[in-house]
Amino acid sequence: MATAQAEDGRIVTTSIPARLDRLPWSRWHWTIVIGLGTVWILDGLEVTVVGNIAGRLSEPGSGLPISSGEVTGIAAALYVAGACSGALFWGRLTDRYGRKKLFMITLIVYLAATALTAVSFQTWWFFAFRFLTGFGIGGEYAAINSAIDELIPAFHRGRVDLIINGSFWVGAVFGSLLSIVALNTAILPADVGWRLTFALGAVLALVILLVRRHVPESPRWLLIHGREDEAERIVSSIEERVEAERGEQLPAPEGEITIHQRKSISFLEIGRTLFSDYRRRSVLGFSLFIGQAFLYNAITFGFGAILTKFYDVPTGNTGYYFAVIAVGNFFGPLLLGKLFDTVGRRTMISSTYLLSGLLLFGTAWLFDRGSLNATTLTACWCAVLFFASAGASSAYLTVSEIFPMETRAMSIAFFYAIGTAAGGITGPLVFADLTESGVVGDTTLAFQIGAGLMCAAGIVAAFLAVNAERRSLEDIATPLTAVVAKAGAAVKGAATPGTSGTSGTSGTPIRRRPA
Structure with missing residues (x-):
């Protein structure tokens, strides 16, 4: 690793991005897909369930004094408003504090909000936690898409990203079928069935949360934020697992990147990047x-x-x-x-x-x-x-x-x-x-x-x-x-093929050099 002390941080040269991109598809990548990609299923489930239970919630005996128009109108609008504001709020924090920290926090927010929706006893309570459910889901989109793109090899990134985003409709199908069963008063009482649909969403989120514990922080993010040694440990561990699975040594990575590490990027620079550069x-x-x-x-x-x-x-x-x-x-x-x-x-x-x-x-x-x-x-x-x-x-x-x-x-x-x-x-x-x-x-x-x-x-x-x-x-x-x-x-x-100079599991190590 070459490192020079600079005004805002260190200058490091590494092949970590190239090492991640040259990885073949493995069981480890399936762990990433399952741990991170399933959030869209939850979103599809949420949106479909609310649309399907609107009629039941407005009926006498549902346990909630609310009209069908309020469910499909006000509650739906609050969910959308929560998703928009949550995306912007958590998106900024994701770039600043890391992918893993935020995709864990946003899932916990979703889990808690949808569980509390299930025990709604007043209209205002239902509205408040529909907003907070959307607030968590909106943050998930920013944190999850960032992590997926930075962990999935370039050769597979397009198809994996598309399939994961399309899995929203798996949740929609599941939500439609779930609603048919849960709203059948011959099976469940009118004031219980709709609550169980939200409770099930919380249970699924809890299972996903347990799986996500094993998903690492993005090495790319760590590298930029001054934690290059941690990034090196994560990538080396992934390479060892892939080599053990395939029974052969990985090819040498091609290309390096030299960066000036920084803790954060200002809103002014973000705006200039999007709307000027x-x-x-x-x-x-x-x-x-x-x-x-x-x-x-x-x-x-x-x-x-x-x-x-x-x-x-x-x-x-x-x-x-x-x-x-x-x-x-x-x-x-x-x-x-x-x-x-x-x-x-x-x-x-x-x-x-x-x-x-x-x-x-x-x-x-x-x-x-x-x-x-x-x-x-x-x-x-x-x-x-x-x-x-x-x-x-x-x-x-x-x-x-x-x-x-x-x-x-x-x-x-x-x-x-x-x-x-x-x-x-x-x-x-x-x-x-x-x-x-x-x-x-x-x-x-x-x-x-x-x-x-x-x-x-x-x-x-x-x-x-x-x-x-x-x-x-x-x-x-x-x-x-x-x-x-x-x-x-x-x-x-x-960038330049053939510049790594080494082969094997770790490829080119992070090098430290004088300024």
């Missing part, structure tokens, strides 16, 4: 999040109302249709995820956005002509959301990998908050009257708005998307702490 990438992030938010609201906000008003589907049966489109949503990232690492980010992001938008335009045309029934409309939605889900998941992948390491969690939080606010606040204002009016032309217009914005985002991606496939995070966006050589060139992580 990387403004084209910020435009891309805005476009992707707004496009997917409006498309999903165009379809899902009035989902039940469309089926009941136009096709006379009983209210109690809409959950089965929702489960079908939720499955389509999950299979999109599952089946298309690998192509984001092979065909490439630019091609796949733009094509999934454009295809889903064009398919929704076609669905709107068929709906307006009266050519669809409940089954064929659901089939059309499945086709639209198969591509849209992969595109929406790629939005989270994009903003988590195209900005510098020091601003990663805050960048994720910022764009997540923008997209969530657009979906949870602007979306209902735009689509509520259109999808619930019972007028064919209004619902067609809702479809066309969502489709138009999705296509627009796809066009933006065709020009501005970053070719990040199989590239080191440090190569995609040079860290703000990267040392600039006297000749004027930044020394990037995994």
Whole structure:
């Protein structure tokens, strides 16, 4: 390790990022996926359960004096507000105090809030803990996406990130089926079933919390924040486990990074990074999040109302249709995820956005002509959301990998908050009257708005998307702490192949040198 004492910290040279990226897939990586990726299942479970129990909560004997409109309106808005504010609040702390500390804290906040929701005895109590549940979930998005991208090898990062983000819909399917059982008064009393659905979410969170104890801090974060020896121990331990599993020595890492360690980055520097140094990438992030938010609201906000008003589907049966489109949503990232690492980010992001938008335009045309029934409309939605889900998941992948390491969690939080606010606040204002009016032309217009914005985002991606496939995070966006050589060139992580000079488990050690 080369280290020079500087005004704000030390200067170190290491191959740790390259060593992480050259790792083959192993059981250790599955531990990361299970420990960190399951939060989206919890989010899907939460959102679906609340939508499905709205009718039961408003009934006499539910144990809570609340109306259906308050559940789907005020409580839902508070959950969204909590998620947006939580993402921004915890995102800043994640960049400053570390990934592991924050993904443990935010899960504990979620666990406690959803457990206390289960024992709600007054409306204000239910509202307060819906906000705090969202507050925890919002923080999870920033902390988890940061950790996943920094721990998963570059060769697999795209598909893993997409599948994990798409697992929201696994939770949605589970929530739909759980609600059918829990709300059956022949099985559970009216004032018990809905409480058990929230209690189960807390139990699942507790299990995930136990698994997460074994997930390490991001070595990349440790390296930048002056804890290079701890980063070295973690990476060496991972390499030993992988070598023991495979029965062979790992290849030498290719490339080094030289950084000037710093404890924190100011808000001014974060703002300058997003809106000046990387403004084209910020435009891309805005476009992707707004496009997917409006498309999903165009379809899902009035989902039940469309089926009941136009096709006379009983209210109690809409959950089965929702489960079908939720499955389509999950299979999109599952089946298309690998192509984001092979065909490439630019091609796949733009094509999934454009295809889903064009398919929704076609669905709107068929709906307006009266050519669809409940089954064929659901089939059309499945086709639209198969591509849209992969595109929406790629939005989270994009903003988590195209900005510098020091601003990663805050960048994720910022764009997540923008997209969530657009979906949870602007979306209902735009689509509520259109999808619930019972007028064919209004619902067609809702479809066309969502489709138009999705296509627009796809066009933006065709020009501005970053070719990040199989590239080191440090190569995609040079860290703000990267040392600039006297000749004027930044020394990037995994930059120049063949510079490591050593092979074996630890590759190039962290070197200390005079300034």
